[in-house]
Amino acid sequence: MVTLVILLLALLPHMACTDHIVQCSMCYPQPPVHMYHQKGDLIIGGIVHHASIVASEILFMKEPLPTLTETSYVVPKYYQHITALAFAVKEINENPQILPNLTVGFHIYDSYDNARRTYHATMLLLSAPERFIPNYLCDNQKNLVAVIGSREAQISTNVASLLNNYKVPQFTYGSVPLMYNEIRGLYFYQMVPQQSLQYTGIVSLLLHFRWTWIGVLTMDDESGESFLQTALPLFSQKGVCFAFIKKVPTLSSDSELTRILEDGAKLHKVVMNSKANVVVFYGESMVILRWFPYYSGVQPPRLPKGIVWIMTAEMELISLVYQRNWETEIFHGVLSFSIHSNDLPGFKTFIKGRNPSRAKGDGFIRQFWQEAFGCVFPDADGGDVMGDICTGEENLESLPAPFFEMSMTGYSYNIYNAVYAAAHALNSMSSSRLKHRTVEGRGLQHQNQQFGQLHHFLRSVSFNNSNGDKVAFDQHGKLVAGFDVVNWIVSSNQTFHRVKVGRVDTKHVFTINEDDIAWYYWFNQSQPLSLCTERCHPGFRKKVKEGEPFCCYDCIPCPEGKISDQEDMNDCNKCLEEEYPNNNRDVCIPKDISFLTYGEPLGIILACFALSFSLITALVLGTFMRHHNTPIVKANNRDLTYALLISLLLCFLSALLFIGQPEKVLCLLRQTVFGIIFSVAVSCVLAKTITVVLAFMATKPGSKMRKWVGKRTTTSIVASSSLIQAAVCTVWLGFSPPFPDVDTHSLTKEVVLECNEGSVTMFYCVLGYMGFLAIISFIAAFLARKLPDSFNEAKFITFSMLVFCSVWISFFPTYLSTKGKYMVAVEIFSILASSFGLLSCIFAPKCYIILLRPELNNREHLIRNKA
Structure with a gap:
């Protein structure tokens, strides 16, 4: 109207x-x-x-x-x-x-x-x-x-x-x-300044103190609705959740006073029952007058918990006359965003000079004076005056800060x-x-x-005021300035002052000095927390609860192989390949470099066994060479015996190639030297077995096998069998040779230096071929074990091949189930065990006769056995 x-x-x-x-x-x-x-x-x-x-x-x-x-x-x-x-x-x-x-x-x-x-x-x-x-x-x-x-x-x-x-x-x-x-x-x-600066500052403040579970109170009007629509999505994007969002009713008529009080009581209950210790309060100063009773010691008597109030720039601490004696300590520790201000020179003096009798034309000062000092000016008509009389000389500095401030x-x-x-x-x-x-x-x-x-x-327009602050407007008529973050310090005697603890500048840069902040007494000067869920410590990650805000979550341990080195991580991170998680899964530890060395007990033991077995083999070879003219040495092809002993000696020594840091030359030689030498050894055993069979068949009258008995046959067997293995190794080295490699995945705490086999197929072909020769030798020796011949080695070869095959059959599952340097140790053990099986099963009985029972090492004993 x-x-x-x-x-x-x-x-x-x-x-x-x-x-x-x-x-x-x-x-x-x-x-x-x-x-x-x-x-x-x-x-x-x-x-x-x-x-x-x-x-x-x-x-x-x-x-x-x-x-x-x-x-x-x-x-x-x-x-x-x-x-x-x-x-x-x-x-x-x-x-x-x-x-x-x-x-x-x-x-x-x-x-x-x-x-x-x-x-x-x-x-x-x-x-x-x-x-x-x-x-x-x-x-x-x-x-x-x-x-x-x-x-x-x-x-x-x-x-x-x-x-x-x-x-x-x-x-x-x-x-x-x-x-x-x-x-x-x-x-x-x-x-x-622009409201976006204030919203940025509030979000930055919340994130700085990691307050992710907050309450929001706004005025129930258009500006409050605009705040909800503009600021709250920004808060959510930055990871802040809301325990409650409530509107404080505004008072437009005296008939609404009862409803305002009822709604205020409900809001008070919501705030106090919430787990949120931080409440963002957007509204004008008049809202405090209606909200004040529930936090002033009137109703209820004291706060059941502390609240960190974050006030917007529109809010000031004000009181009415009837609130003169109400407690204001509840607002101690408030963090308020305010337009930058400073005390101006001469302003306090100007205020002190204000007086109802000297303020010409000022129609405000008389009622202000009466309300502020609780006194009454006498009427001009000389009527009765109820209450104290205002003298006009009262001191403005004596007024409580919620009533009046001398600072601007x-x-x-x-x-x-x-x-x-x-x-x-x-x-x-x-x-x-x-x-x-x-x-x-x-x-x-x-x-x-x-x-x-x-x-x-x-x-x-652009100028510096008397305090040196620049005043200018942008193209939209908005002040080009930032916001100060102010900490309200309120004492029991209603003294009140502001302490600047931070700032948001025009470029949205937020700074805060948390050491200067005085928190509400309930927090005992420790930094308040405001979380829906206790923070997930390092080593754990967040798991969102279904149907609840994303700030409410469970904390679950990081899976094996991952860590979280910060609190409240959404997911755990993998360590670098050269690192591994500690037991708490909150830090990555550099992995140890691992390979089989001569300096560790396992390497020393294996090297000692290899050298010991090599020495034993050399002694056996020396013994046979010393007694090379004796019947037991001549039997079953003396040259094959020497070749077998030499190949076994080299087999023991080849195990040393597997100890030490893998290098290119070592990786090329390890498997190929081992494969060829072992093939020679097994070929010699096969040749010995075939020699026994041919010798028995040649003794039969009219046998045509006599022409196959001799060095040519045994040499052909050993040479052909060994050349096939050499050809396989040559192909292996030519197309996909072994090379030094680093295994960062097999072991959690170690980086394994190893020789990558290059072609796994060729590696198993080498082992498979040796196994093929061993099986043939085992079958032939098993069939010839009871042939009537003096010094028949077939039974010993049978036992040796049984040991050899048992070792290498058990090698495969053991090798595949171990990791790191222990895989190398398993292969060395298999080489030593199988070689020693051949040495002991074939040559131990002969050495026993040569060294301990020389009377049995003669031709008469040989002929008698034949008879």
Whole structure:
């Protein structure tokens, strides 16, 4: 309805003011109580929130009351906003460098946090002094150049809906209006930085302290809804979850007070029953007044747990008169984002000089004084006074901080900078070639033209204030500045001060000094935690619980072979190939280099066995050579015996090739030398067996086998069998030879240096061929074991081949089941065991006769055995 009246007034034709018009019904009969005027050539308007009005609710279901019932109360702390504007104007008028030959005045009105009163106050700014004649051009029309206001987003929007028609610049020093944007052409200049900076700062603060389980409280209005839609998705993207998201109801009429109290009690229960120790509170300062009772020691008596409150820049610690004795320690430790501010030189002195008797034209100070000091000024008519009498000499410094602060608050700092921004823009405009008549211009048409030019200079204004802080706007009329992170320090006697502990600069860089933070007493100065689940320690990873937020999870150990070296890791990581996890699976340890060496017990033992068996073989060979003319040596082909002993000696020595660090030459020689030498040995055994069979068959009358008995046959068997193995090894070395390699996977704690066989197929072909020769020898010897011949070796060869085959059959599963250097040890053991089996089974009986029973080593014994 108010907007409709305003639009109708705007359609009236322009005309000069007359006495008749002044007395018209549209004129306001009495000026509002809360106003502050100071004359000047240029006027800066102010719409402040000093008092609040709660009107009775109008229901259209019944006839309304004849008069609208309204209840008002003053917020004493907001009086500093008024003094900040007056202080800035005073400094400008005393500065000859800004607007020389011109004076700046101001007209300040109270919005009462009420839309109807806000529209009325705005129209008063656009009207002649003491005359409520909107849209009329009068002789004493004030030269309004800019308006400072307000701290509430909705009030700023109401003011802009009128000022926008006249292109009057408006500086908002509090919450940013949301329902308009730059396309609509609203002439907003925001004395607060971009909200995205604040949201980035809150997220960075949460992540810095690893608070991932938080509660969120917002105002139940458009700005609160915008916060939920903009900030909460950003929080979620960064890994922050919400224990609860609640809206704090706003008070629009006194009939809603009961509902507000009930909702507040419910919210209090939600906050206290939650596991979240951190609550982000987005809202304006007036919300504290309604939320305060539940955290002030009134109800309940004390907090059951500590809360880290994270307040946005819109929030200040304020109190009303009836809250004078309430505890404020609950707000100790609050982390608040605030617009950067500093104490200005001379501001405290200016405030100390404020006095109801000396503040000319200040219509705010008397009620502020009465509310702040709990006293009453005597009426002019000399009526009775109830309560203490105000002397006007009370000390402002004695007031509790929630009532009034001598240090400049962030809002007051914004007002101060806004006044200076307007003055600098006017100064630039007056000194430019686009100078317009700012004082002589009488009509609204001239003012509109003047304001259009002023916006151009406001967009480009840039200066350093008296404290050295830079003030400038971006292309969208938003202040180019960052946010301070402030820690609220509240004591039991209601002393209150702010400690700057961090900052978010214009490039979204967040810094914090956590050593300077004073936490709420409940936390005993230890860093608070706010988690849905206890952190997963290193060595564990998170496992999300189904149906719950991703911040609620179980902690499970890392699987084998993986580690987690940080807390709350989503997954475990593999170590590098040269590293392995420790027992706790929280760190990677470099693996030891492993290969079979002569310096370790296993290598020493195997080397000793190889050398010992080689020595025994050499002794056997020497014994046979010393008794080479004896019948037992001559029997079964003496040359084959020597060849077998020499090949066995080389077999024992070839085992030494497997000990030591694998190198290229060693890897090439290991398997091939072993394969060829062993093939020679087994071939000799096969030749011996065939010799026994042929010798028995040749003794039969008329046998044609005699021509096969001799050195030519045995030599052919040994040579052909060995050459086949040599050919296989040659092919192996030619196409896929063994090479030095590193095995990082077989063993958890060791990097194994080994010889890669190259072609596994060829490796098993070499072993398979030796096995083939051994099986043939075993079969032949087994069949010839009972032939009637003196010194028949067939039975001994049978036992030796049985041992040989048993060793190598057991070799394969054992070799495949072991890892690292133990695979090499298994192969060495198989070489030594099989070779020693041949040596002991074939030559031990002969050595026994040669050395211990020489009487049996003669021809008569041989003939007797034949008979």
